Amino acid sequence: MKVNIGITEKNRQAVAVALNQLLADEHILYNKTRNYHWSIEGPSFMEFHKLYETQYTELAEIIDEIAERIRTIGHFAEGRLKEIIKLASLEEPAAPTDQASQIANLDSDHEVLINKLDFVTGLLKQHEKMAWMLRSYLR
């Protein structure tokens, strides 16, 4: 079906590709966080068991937001596990059971996503500023 939301098909396609890659990484991080929720061992078991559950629940919401954004711009969200693994940039090392390794691994994955999103947010701000400067001439 044709989508007319003020973004060209070419741009929507490019955004959908980027969002599907982000979606894949969020899936990996979701799955890893849930796996750690199951496998955590040690004196702080319950604290981390609960923290991981809170975080994978939040990641599931993020996943849904991204997937539905892709549908909003007229494309399909990649939902097949094999394809998700191919698209993702995050790694899945053998699941550690100790809290220090788990935290270090999750933290590093969040940092990868933060860096990617920071770049996009930076571009967004640049475009907003350029658009504001251009709009200022219309008064």
Ligand SMILES: [Fe+2]
């Ligand atoms: Fe559980």
